[in-house]
Amino acid sequence: MQPESEKILKIAQQAFEYFTNGLENGNWQDFIDMLTDDFTFWFPMGKFHGLNTGKERAKEFLEYVYEAFQPGIKLTSLHSITSNEKTVIFEFRDEGNLFGQPYKNRVAVAFDVRDDKIYGYREYFGSDGKSY
Template sequence: MTDSRPVRARRTLLAGGLGSAALFAMQARAGADAVSGNTPRHVRKVADRAMDRFDHGWRTGAWDPFLAMLTEHFSFWFPEGAWRGRHEGERGRRAIEEWARFHAENGNRVTGTRRSVAPLGGARVLYEYDTRGSSPSTEGYLNWETVIVEVRGDRIAALHEYWGNVPPTS
């Protein structure tokens, strides 16, 4: 009787090696579809398209292309004013539509420089801006802002905006 342990060990090693190679290949394919971490390229593409339309709305007052990308049930967070706080569902969708309409009708225009984009994983992407007023009604506006967008399919399901000018401590 021969000892079959070395044969079994080689088979186990070979099976383990092939399994590892297959796992590595699957991870490489998944990585090819990811921007960063576990954020799919599709999410980044949709989020970028929405934020390009958001920027266009601010520059021109034409918000309809941006609003067309929103889901029916929407999460909108804004830090101050009449729209301060978090608005969810159909109410969230109405709140951001009213917000956009208010800025369009009042001639409020701003120009933002997109400083960075950071995929947050899953369906969320964070945008960082330096923004300044570009119309008579916003001429004194100068701010740093972050906007988190959540993607669902080919639309966005959330826009949460955070900002503030914090004076230097010295």
């Protein structure tokens, strides 16, 4: 049996793969399937600013993200992964177009894991000097 922290990391890495796939091509179903019914997420700005609750709200958010970044956004580098017994944080850079304007950014996303599912998500980002 693997230690709990390794199991948490593996689950979060799978969720992150599904998440970046959704960013790139709008296919969010695999990620949504990993969310708990009481899923919460925190986003730092815009229509979804602050704390949001539920899978339906998450679906709205993910659809909005994909629409904003048509034709998709790509992860360009993964800088670090930090984890503990319930949370895994991925720090990365991504780029694409945001509402038709060039976009590049540094991002950190945290996934909270419980019972092989993601029950919480938080996103933090900062501009690297380019438009976003």
